[in-house]
Amino acid sequence: MKTNTVIRLMSLMSIWMWTGEGQAFHPVLTSNAFLANVTSNTVILKQPYCVFNQPCPGCEIWLVAGLCSANGKFDALVNNSTTNILSLSPYPTAFNPSSQNFFLTRVGLLSDFPCNQFSNGPYFVVGADGICSGVNCNGVLPDGSTVCFKYLLIDANRTLVNSSNWSGNITLTKLIPLHTIYDGLSARSGAMVVITTILCVAVALLLLLFLIMLCVTCCAKKDGKQISVMNSIRIPRYDTHNLKERVHPYDNPAYQSDLKNYSTSSTLPKDGARKL
């Protein structure tokens, strides 16, 4: 019993290793980490090393690329038709509304992809020719659609020798239209708010201080105290000497009556203090 399980395990492992060595029997996406592995209209696949293991001199590997919804249609057409399958659905009209929705394009000679040179590096770009006009050119796929691929082994007489399985569904990226990008104001930065508020407050303060200053200076002019300064007084006659020719002061107190001489109207100031 033990040997039985060991043998089972060994055979399972050998099968796993054998399939691990070669490629799966259908197209797969490249294992490289390219940025454009799957775009809206192109796909990058691994090159078909070791997909078809049979000897077939002069045979070529072709790729069927189309909408996954057309898989059954293609299989039915291939089984039933006897005409050249390569021109079943030319690329220029392949994806029109009532068309087949698949096209065929040449990948390379079978001898270019031998099993012993298998590596994960080489890639094949589906859609490399852009929008082209050949019957079997490698044109771009419809934007954002779900596509499936299949390899065909075609011999020199253009007859189908073998075909791989269909690949899994590969959904192309749908292009986001530009009008959905909102390019309006996202948020106001803090710096802008600070600058605006402080400057507005500063302008208001300045205006206020300016008006206060004008008020203060204008009002001070109107009702201030008048300071009057006395200039020198002009007197017509200035009696400095209390004696005229007549009297000697140290002589006689009897001349007191002459006081009148010192206070006549002619000796008093006539215009008064000059106001400033």
Place this chain on the structure above:
Amino acid sequence: MAAGALTCLMFVVVALNAIAAAAGLALFAVAIWVAVDGYKLYPISGVSGKDDIFAGAWIAIFTGFAFFLTCIFGIFAALKRSRPLMLVYLIVMFIIFLFECASAITAATNRDYLVGNSHLVKKQMLEYYGQDTIQGKQITQTWNRVMEQVECCGADGPQDWILYNSTLKQMNPTYNWPLSCCKRRSTFELQDPEGCKVGLTSTLFTKGCFNYIESVLSRYTWAVSWYGFSVLMLVFFTLVIAMLYYMYLE
């Protein structure tokens, strides 16, 4: 006010005006630097119609020089101890203050519209890159130069060209992104044309250009806005002291 204190105040006014004159002249020079646009990124703001950062720079050129001249006049008016001259000085400075405020606020506000996030720049690039109009040619030239010099691709990365519809994609379905995204040798030829076409990350630039564009436009904005703001704060202080001086004159 005592004569000694008035003289002291006069010297303060003269000194502040001298500093403000120098600051105004520096604002003039910085605003000229912004207006000349040495990084040549004007088309990004011009095509979108949001070029008020540069409009703010032009206003700052005039207000900076006006500050310089008026502050020199202010020094003269203070030394002359003349009230009418000081009043003229105050009014003119206030008008220039208003214009400079407008310049600083406009530049700061407009920057938020342009480079608050990468959407506007990205949308503009996708719409105008490769377009045959005058604006398209300007944008194409600008982006090519930025991508080659700064070694970047797209606004946020090369994925911008794959995820979004663009004029380039409609015109040229075989190229996923512009050739300027690819690394080049010193002889300017592409390092690996096929690798760049499929997106081999070692053959093309994978970082986005938005950080660089945002940093340059922010640099312009802060030159006009923040430096203008600091000049205005100095002038505010100078004007308050000048008003005090005016009140105590005569």
